Amino acid sequence: MSSSSPALREEQPQNSNLCGGLNPAQHKAVLLPMDAHAEVIAGAGTGKTRVLITRIAHLIAQAVPPASILAVTFTNKAKGEMTERLLKLVGEKASAVRIGTYHGIGLRILKKHHQILGLPQFFQILDQDESKLLVRRAMDDIGLSKEYALKAQIKSVGKGDEKEAERLKALLKEAREEDKELADKAYHDISTWKEQNLYPPHKVSVEGDHKNIYTAYEGFKQRHHALDFADLVVRCNDLFQRFPDIARQESGMIRHLLIDEFQDINETQYLFIGYLSGRGRGARLFTVGDQDQSIYGWRGSDPSFMTRFAEKLSPELVLLEENYRCSPVILEAANKVIRENKNRIDKNLFTSREIGDKIRLVTLQSGLQEANWIAGQIQQLCSGAAHGNNAAHGEISKHGGDCKSENVVLSEIAILYRSNAMSNEIEKALTRFGIPYRIFGATKFYDRKEIKDALSWAKVVANAQDNISMERVFSAPKCGVGPGTIEKLRRQAEQDGISLMEACRQTGTPKVQAVLDKLETLHTIYANSGLSTLFKAILEVSVDGQDSLERSYLKDGKDGQDRVDNLYEMLNTAAAFASRWEIGGHIDRSTESNATDPDDPLSSFLAEVVLLSGDTSHQTQDEDTPTVSLMTLHKSKGLEFGYVFMLALEEGIFPSSRAEDMEEERRLFYVGVTRAKHVLTMTYTESRFLHGQQRAAAISRFVGEVPPHLVDLIRPVDRVWSEMGSDDQPVNGRGGFEGDGDIAGDEFHYTEDPEDEDAW
Numbered sequence: 019m020s021s022s023s024p025a026l027r028e029e030q031p032q033n034s035n036l037c038g039g040l041n042p043a044q045h046k047a048v049l050l051p052m053d054a055h056a057e058v059i060a061g062a063g064t065g066k067t068r069v070l071i072t073r074i075a076h077l078i079a080q081a082v083p084p085a086s087i088l089a090v091t092f093t094n095k096a097k098g099e100m101t102e103r104l105l106k107l108v109g110e111k112a113s114a115v116r117i118g119t120y121h122g123i124g125l126r127i128l129k130k131h132h133q134i135l136g137l138p139q140f141f142q143i144l145d146q147d148e149s150k151l152l153v154r155r156a157m158d159d160i161g162l163s164k165e166y167a168l169k170a171q172i173k174s175v176g177k178g179d180e181k182e183a184e185r186l187k188a189l190l191k192e193a194r195e196e197d198k199e200l201a202d203k204a205y206h207d208i209s210t211w212k213e214q215n216l217y218p219p220h221k222v223s224v225e226g227d228h229k230n231i232y233t234a235y236e237g238f239k240q241r242h243h244a245l246d247f248a249d250l251v252v253r254c255n256d257l258f259q260r261f262p263d264i265a266r267q268e269s270g271m272i273r274h275l276l277i278d279e280f281q282d283i284n285e286t287q288y289l290f291i292g293y294l295s296g297r298g299r300g301a302r303l304f305t306v307g308d309q310d311q312s313i314y315g316w317r318g319s320d321p322s323f324m325t326r327f328a329e330k331l332s333p334e335l336v337l338l339e340e341n342y343r344c345s346p347v348i349l350e351a352a353n354k355v356i357r358e359n360k361n362r363i364d365k366n367l368f369t370s371r372e373i374g375d376k377i378r379l380v381t382l383q384s385g386l387q388e389a390n391w392i393a394g395q396i397q398q399l400c401s402g403a404a405h406g407n408n409a410a411h412g413e414i415s416k417h418g419g420d421c422k423s424e425n426v427v428l429s430e431i432a433i434l435y436r437s438n439a440m441s442n443e444i445e446k447a448l449t450r451f452g453i454p455y456r457i458f459g460a461t462k463f464y465d466r467k468e469i470k471d472a473l474s475w476a477k478v479v480a481n482a483q484d485n486i487s488m489e490r491v492f493s494a495p496k497c498g499v500g501p502g503t504i505e506k507l508r509r510q511a512e513q514d515g516i517s518l519m520e521a522c523r524q525t526g527t528p529k530v531q532a533v534l535d536k537l538e539t540l541h542t543i544y545a546n547s548g549l550s551t552l553f554k555a556i557l558e559v560s561v562d563g564q565d566s567l568e569r570s571y572l573k574d575g576k577d578g579q580d581r582v583d584n585l586y587e588m589l590n591t592a593a594a595f596a597s598r599w600e601i602g603g604h605i606d607r608s609t610e611s612n613a614t615d616p617d618d619p620l621s622s623f624l625a626e627v628v629l630l631s632g633d634t635s636h637q638t639q640d641e642d643t644p645t646v647s648l649m650t651l652h653k654s655k656g657l658e659f660g661y662v663f664m665l666a667l668e669e670g671i672f673p674s675s676r677a678e679d680m681e682e683e684r685r686l687f688y689v690g691v692t693r694a695k696h697v698l699t700m701t702y703t704e705s706r707f708l709h710g711q712q713r714a715a716a717i718s719r720f721v722g723e724v725p726p727h728l729v730d731l732i733r734p735v736d737r738v739w740s741e742m743g744s745d746d747q748p749v750n751g752r753g754g755f756e757g758d759g760d761i762a763g764d765e766f767h768y769t770e771d772p773e774d775e776d777a778w
Contacts, residue, residue, distance in 0.1 A: 036075050036107070040068075047336040048072045052080060052274070055298065055333035057324070058306045061367045062352070062692035063343030063658070066306045070276055071100060073304055074115060075107045077274055084114035086273035088294070088301075091119060092282060094629055100278075120287050122629050123294075124250035131257060131264060140481050142244040143628045145465070148486050149246045153201045153208070156234035162200065162227055164193035204231040212248035213318030215286045217256055241512065242485055252286050258293040269296040280307030280327075284318030288326070298331045305333070309362045313652060313686045315679055321361070341367045343658050343695050345374025347728050351698075355723045356688045359681045367692075376730045378699040379721065385666070385706045389447035391734050392663050392701065396431060396646060397451050399661065428454065429644040430660035434651050434690050436672040440665065441648055448646065458649035464631040468571060468581040469588055471495075473627065475556045478519070479541050480620045485511065485518040491533060495570040497561035498529045532562045549619045550593040557585055595623050651690045662694035667702045667718040687720040 037045050047069050050056045060066035070089065078084055091097055097117050104112040118126075125143070132139055144152070157163040168186055175183045207228045216222050219232040239245065245253065258265035275295050277283075283291070295301040305327065312321035327333070341349055349367045357364070382388040433444055433455075441457065448455045463469060471494030477487035489508065492499045507530070511521035522530050536559055544552040560566040568585065571578040599619045647659065651672075666672060673683035691698060702717050 036072055036079060040072065041065075041340050043336060043338050043340065044069050044072075047338065048076050050304075050334050050336065052077065052082070052302060055302055055331045056304045056336070057280075057328055057333040058304070058336050058338060059363055059365060060306050060308050060338040061341060061365055062308065062311060062689070063341040064338035064367070065340075065342060066308075066338060067096075067100065067103070067278075069338065070278060070304075070306050071103045071107060074104055074112075074276065078108055078111050078115075082273060084111050085116070086271065087115045087276070088123070088272045088274070089115065089117045089276040089278065090123065090291070091117070091278040094119060094122070096278065097122070119629065120290065121247060121250040124254045124290070125625075125629070127254050127257070127268060128245070128250065131261075134261065134264070135253065135257065136240065137245075138243050138483070140243075140483060142242065142477075142481070142484050142486065143250070144239070144244050144246045144486070145470075145628075145631050146247070147465075147470070148244075150201060150205050151486065152238045152242070152244075153205050153231060153235050154197065156231050156238050157197065157201060157204075159238070160230055160234045162231065163197050165190060165197050168193050200227070201231075204228045204235075208232050208235065209248055210318065212252045213284045213286055215252060215255055215289055217249075217252045243483060244486070248286075251290050255286060255289050255293065265293050266296070269294055269300045272301040275301040275303050277303065277305040277307075280305040280324055281309050281312040281321050282307070282314055282319045283323055284320070285323075286318070288323045303327075303331065303333065310356050310359070310365075310685055311655065311689055313655060313682060313689055315682045335363075337363075337365050339365050339367050341369045341692075344369065344692055345371055345694075345696060347374050347376055348691060348694050348698055351377055351724045351728050352688055352691045354725050355684065355691070355720055358723055359684055361681060375697050377724065377728055378697070378732055379724075379729045380699060380701040380732045380734070382701060382703045382734065383705065384703055384712075385443045386447075387734070388665060388701050388703050389443035390450075392433065392444060392665065392699075393447040393451040393453060395663075395699070396448070396453055399426060399431065400428070400453070426660055427644050428646055431663075432647040432649065432654065432657070432659040432661070432693065433663045433665060434649060434654050434693065435665050436651060436674060436686075438650060440671070444648065444665065453646060454643065455646040455648055458647060458653045462631065463584070463587075464627055466581070466584055468567075468585055471567060472553070472556050472585055472588060473624070475537070475540060475559065476552065476620065477624060478537055479544055479552065480618070480624055482519045483517045488518045488522075491537070492530075495560070495565055495567050497533055497564055499527070499533065503527065503530070529562060536561050544620060549596040549599070549623060550589070552620065553589045553592040557589065592623060595619070595626070651686050654693050655689050658693055658695055660694075660696045661699075662690070662697070663699045663701065664690050665701045666706070667700050667721050668706065668715040669718055670708075670715075671706075672718050673720070684720060687718075 037048055040048065044065060047056070047058045050073075058066070058069060060069065074087055074089060077087055089100060091100065097119055100117050101112070104115060104117070116123075128135065128137070129139075129141075132141060154163070158166045161167070168190055172183050172186045175186065204227070208231070211217070211219075211222055211232065219229060219236060222229050222232065239249075258268070272294060275291070277291060291303070292298070295303055305324070307324055309321040309324055312319055328335075344352070344367075346369055349369055353367055356362070380388075380391065382391055435441060435444075438459070445455070445457075464473075471490065474487040474490035474494060477484045478491055481487075485508070489504055492504050507521045507525065508518060510525060511518045514521065516524075519534075522534055526534065540552060540555055540559065543555045557568045558566050560569075564570075565573070568582055571581040571585070574581065596619060599622070647657075651664075669675075672687065673680060677683045700721060702721065703715050705712055706715050707713075
């Protein structure tokens with residue numbers, strides 16, 4: 019691997035303004051030779067996206083055809099931000115640059131070569147719930163479903179032995195739960211195998227029920243003309259391996275391949291990059307990543323891929339170490355902790371900012387006291403008018419206690435924890451204090467039941483071969499057609515090799531025909547009036563005198579009104595898409611579009627929804643109502659906040675007692691620390707309720723790795739906080755402290771927790 023040095027060759031930019039404002043390391047990275055591979059190690063908050071975008075702009079300035087540049091990132095949010103920034107930097111030339119996610123790029127490739135894969139042009143992309151449904155059916159098909167077997171037994175017993183029939187029926191609930199557990203575990207293993215590029219199923223070396231389910235599941239998908247989300251990359255690798263000419267064709271269109279968040283890739287994505295780059299002999303690779311922020315090992319990510327890349331291609335190496343986010347105190351703490359990891363490229367983050375506040379380390383007696391103390395601190399930040407008019411705007415007018423800033427907004431405050439289970443007490447405390455909050459990682463918009471219900475009608479209007487959406491139509495809203503009738507129709511369709519729609523036409527009852535008539539009406543509405551009117555009609559659809567989708571949800575009280583509000587938000591989204599479609603703004607109508615029919619707005623809208631439903635990006639905040647942000651440390655990656663509280667920093671919780679990779683746990687701690695711009699508060703308790711028992715707690719080893727001179731130790735006055743119970747009445751969160759001040763010279767202590775073919 020080459021290292022960055024004054025002697026390193028640099029390309030001279032034709033437009034010197036491109037590099038204006040870059041620091042020396044960023045400047046060096048952008049101007050690396052175009053004929054070399056590059057690896058940019060970008061520490062937290064060092065401006066990696068700016069480097070990536072400016073590198074693309076530099077390539078265009080050096081007369082590289084924009085269409086031969088491909089940039090790959092993980093989320094549609096990141097893709098959108100990169101596209102927008104590139105457009106501002108270079109103008110319309112940017113529109114020819116291909117920027118996409120792994121799954122979006124894979125989907126385009128699979129659509130282009132669908133015939134070779136034995137798929138129709140209009141194949142379906144399954145979401146997680148739909149995939150799990152097919153896993154259950156695969157279990158039925160190979161005799162692993164206990165519920166299915168019991169139902170068959172009950173049917174065979176009939177009325178001849180009612181006592182035996184009742185005995186068998188009593189076992190159904192337990193059988194159903196066991197089936198669900200098996201299906202969930204099998205689905206998890208299938209997803210893991212695909213992250214390891216183990217497709218087709220025969221590549222899995224471990225024999226057993228899960229592999230058999232995997233094989234049957236793939237057969238079901240093929241018969242349904244469907245792919246799951248993981249297929250969008252792993253099936254490309256399988257295609258490239260079996261048809262090298264196609265691999266060469268796809269890689270031949272790329273001269274420069276830029277990879278964002280390189281530390282987060284898994285085996286399948288690593289091989290995908292290898293194929294797209296022609297094993298590194300075709301496209302020049304420019305990767306940006308940070309081993310210290312690799313925290314997704316549970317989904318196959320491994321920072322060792324960065325090492326493998328460096329050993330394979332000997333790229334030029336540049337370190338980005340100047341941080342534009344954190345105070346020097348926070349950076350020094352982060353640097354010290356992460357150096358305890360051995361498998362990394364060493365770097366030293368620094369900043370030109372002033373020193374800033376020390377890290378606050380707070381000892382509490384219990385989880386309840388911890389939650390109340392944090393809520394009280396936030397209330398102090400929001401003191402004065404915060405619970406009056408200013409609170410509606412999320413403004414902090416003055417501070418008490420250790421807080422010295424002014425005019426902080428609520429959205430600048432975050433509470434981070436290792437697992438979702440840790441949010442319970444803090445949620446209750448914030449509610450008692452009347453502090454608005456939002457949990458990141460709640461159900462994604464397109465995963466909500468009401469949205470899936472409405473989209474099922476739209477999907478069948480767009481594609482009559484979509485059997486899974488057709489099934490959902492019968493229950494959203496209720497139309498008088500029971501699950502038994504639907505099951506018979508589904509099995510008849512599979513037996514005859516026809517679509518569920520066709521089976522309904524051939525053997526459906528009058529109530530089934532009423533659903534078909536309604537679908538035909540919606541198809542006519544769409545053809546005559548367009549996308550926005552179609553979705554309005556879907557919300558009002560009523561079959562055979564039953565409630566419409568909207569009316570059926572309104573019967574559920576407040577939750578129902580929330581669902582209806584979500585339906586209208588989807589209508590707004592469809593209307594906005596239709597408006598953009600009419601003016602041609604920011605919509606890809608090229609032959610590489612992800613839509614089944616790139617010239618059809620409904621098809622294009624549904625293609626956009628498919629990728630958003632599988633996206634891992636963060637939900638956006640409602641800018642009109644600032645709130646405190648609650649999230650797991652994994653969800654916090656890529657975000658930044660002025661004031662960060664990291665809670666439950668105790669052995670067995672963080673690091674987790676189930677952790678297999680302590681270095682990854684430490685990287686997760688490092689990510690949490692570097693989310694804070696100004697003030698970082700870390701809390702731990704002396705005891706905590708876990709698994710229904712009050713247990714003594716020991717401070718996390720990671721806290722013990724923070725240099726003591728960077729920390730102020732705080733122990734709240736016990737009387738003030740212990741008096742706070744779990745009543746729903748708002749409380750006054752003010753209170754004094756004892757033991758405030760430096761703890762230089764002291765040490766923290768903790769107790770140990772007893773616990774294929776290479777595409778390159």
